[in-house]
Amino acid sequence: MRRISALLIGLLVPLSLVTPGATATTQAAQPRDTISWAPCPEEPAVECGTLTVPIDWSRPSDGTFEVGVARRKATDPAARIGALVLGAGGPGGSGVELVLGSPQMLSPEVLRRFDIVGLDPRGTNRSHPVVCSTDLMTQAPDPLMKSQADFDRMLAFNDRLRADCRARTGPLFDHVDSLSTAADLDAFRAALGEDKLTYWGGSYGTLLGQLYAERYPSRVRAFVLDSTMDHSLGTQGFMDTETWGAQDAFNEFVAWCERDDRCLQHGKDLRAIWRGLLDRADRGELPIPGEPDTRLTAFQLISSASGAFYDPANWLPLSQVIADLESGRTPRADALPLAIDRTQAQEVSPNPFQIFCLDFRLPVRDYREFSKHLRRQAKIAPDMRYSPLAIGPVVSCLGQPDPIPNPQHRLKVRTDTPLLVLNSLHDPATVYPWALSTTQQLGRSGRLLTYEGWGHIVYGRGACATEAADAYLISRTLPAPGARCPAVPPAEVRTLRKPVTPQPGTPGWMLSFR
Template sequence: MRPKYSLLAAVLVAVVALLPATTAASADTRDEASGDAGKGRISWAPCEEEPAAECGTLAVPIDWDRPGGPTVDLALARRKATDPAARIGSLVINPGGPGGSGVEFAYNAPGFFTEEIQRRFDLVGFDPRGVARSHPVICSASVYNQMPYAIMKSQADFDRWTAYSKRLRQDCRARTGPLYDHVDSVDVARDMDAIRAALGEEKLTYYGVSYGTLIGQMYAELFPHRVRALALDSNMDHSLGVKAFLDTEAAAVEDSFDEFAGWCDQEPNCALHGQDVRVVWERLLAKAREGELYYPGVPDRPMTEVQVLWQGVLGTEGPAWQLLSEMLRYLDGGPPSSWLPPLPGRQPVEGDVAQLPTAVLCEDYNLRVRNYKEYAALLRSNARLAPDMRLNPMPIEDLPVCLGHPTSNPQHRLRYTGSAPLLLGTSIHDPSTPYAWTTEVARQLGPKARLLTYEGWGHRIYGKEECATVPIDDYLISLTVPPRGFRCPVGGGAGPALRQRPEAWPTDGLPWAAPSVPGPSAPKTSG
């Protein structure tokens, strides 16, 4: 595989000058001084969907600035420690998204976490406010299904999107109720402290991946002295302005595509081995632009260019290079793939309502642009950094939804005043949360961060190699941090319970997707 470190490093250097000025994330009014998170209780009972786990709810204020006001019930699931005599406490877990279900994460935790973590901790997952079982943000399907094509090509498109995003926001706000204005990651972090208190834990032990790292970062900022251990895997960078955000995402997905193409050049088992992968890719994109490319099993509408680009993201998240090569060959007129995942990207929904977890992103990130000229400049910048991928479809699909949306937790540099070290994990070739994001968060934290770098591929590092997994376990269990500058090489040990470069295809299609938790329905191919 050809190294692409220089491109990502150059992008990181270039965007430092674009970072917004530091703010305190409202820490002056929403911090530990506001009092303990709550006196709520959780009544546990066997889960209907997964009787081996326990489920419960916890009532928290809709508006944390009005703690005596209306409440919302958070859905939780718990798997108790398998060895009560060795139990340390509760490990709160979140799989990201925004929109990923922590309840589902807890259901499937035995296939994700090592036996030692399961032995030592109660694993507690929760659906964040506005998500899944915790009063999700909902919209009228009739309005949602009128969503314009994600990529704008003129000022008329920009005006159409601006009007539509306002109408969608008004509809979702009316459908969802007051909670709609209170789903940012600061509110979720305050909820998590209420969960900590209800679990009877003096301090929080937490594992968050992808967008779940933003929840952990906000918790560290708001409750620095209630941190026992925060393991943050594949980090969001909450300091980036819109251009830096999009540029780093484009560079990261191009880097991952380059790694896939290099693998196909070298690996005889690649379904496109012997062909020029980039030529095949360009041919598929051209057919999509002309409305001439159809996804197998979906004959009623042609694939869009964005849906093709999604293949490049999801196929490199695992990574699932073998499956990606089979799918691209199939789309190019070759034999069927060994497995065909659902058509990626946003789809029309059936029924009366649609869920829109993107509202969480809109409240956490100011992604507004003023006009089509500014938007087109952003796309040109992306295309220079990503000549094959052009752009990363995840933020590009969300940006127009967030046009004109109020941002209650705007970007700022992370400020953590606690003494407990935070463990930050990342892979060098991550298409979804760029390597540069985690290293920048580590830089903001300074000596209070310990960086764990996996010299491999994909989104998430836990469970891929022994040398990437054991340090996280050691940190969560005994608070031992790896040496400074620790790097886990590919092939750096794989115990029998660990998976090396899993060929798992993400099935949720969400931005900054939750990990594909192995389970009876999790498709895999041989690597």
């Protein structure tokens, strides 16, 4: 169950306060200085450096900060095509870490033909991370609000947390939106000396790719959007589609259990067993490993299952957890990574979900409106009840002041080479309807390749999808319209996701788009 643990980011979803009118420039971005490359401490074969960029691209004289970057040079310089940017998911993923791990991620031919490069998005990792009080973050109220008083409590907490994060992070707190990161990426392109970029973005990293292609279309060589965000959705559309994805993923888990006798619930009514566990969680009857005085909530149990659905290889371990809970056994301590180790907590913890609150405006007026969303989700997902990925972002951004610097809109991309959209048919996070919508918005500047299997992130899930992506990246050869790749059994899949573990002091509220 370590793989389930790895898929649970455990971020507290905080709120952000933005400066009105802060927007990223669409002019040619020029770096403040050249990058001084040096071997990365973690991997000498990779070069690391920093790029100095404005805190606010609309007011460059207001100060600068440094963005962490990395480069792994092409293994065959004579055959080199250019720079391939790896766009990290999250929010909170690291492009530098993707470059460090790229030999395990990318095919030898891609490594031969491209310099593999990446940057840590502003507000994360090596790029001046947003930080907040660990102690305050652990005081987050229950996201499943049950009254207007709970709603008011959440608003008050969000105000406190937003003020704390801003005070500890500094002025960059108001400028960590993905539109500003797109301007950083163009400055990185200029510093690399590249006329055009090739890009692979996974999950939340697809938003950066969309924004860059929209604002710098002449600098796009070939862009892959793998498991794509849909930046056109409002509150109801966002919550409903995420909830549909949660139920669809559960349905696929049940279907596997019915056909595979390795499932410990094979031949049983898995849906009834699951409903029974949720009822017991509601009554406070399920134990949390390592926390004898606390009990597993239904929200935590649903979040754990949602994390497992990121990869079908987790179906069997999830089946074991369900069997343990049903029989009254306590699952292994690493099966449900929900406890908080306060003894190791530092004064501050990173909080990259601030980025989401500057990229998506998902307002809810009051508890009455919130409860309507919950009732609708219960109808969409009768087994899962709701999606933590629907509730977490909305609740975390309650009270977000208007305007935000990167609000939702329909894409207006006009590139010479269409962007390639990859998506699993049964993705629990960046759901398939988002891929259909994004491709439709791209029009002639987009092409969708559907992977007919399960899980989050397509590249690496079998030869069909991986070779199609490689052909596009290397020679800009697009798959045929309507192309589909068959599902690959979980044992044969090689995934690209770097494991994600909860930060100290953060409650396991939600998963990330990673």
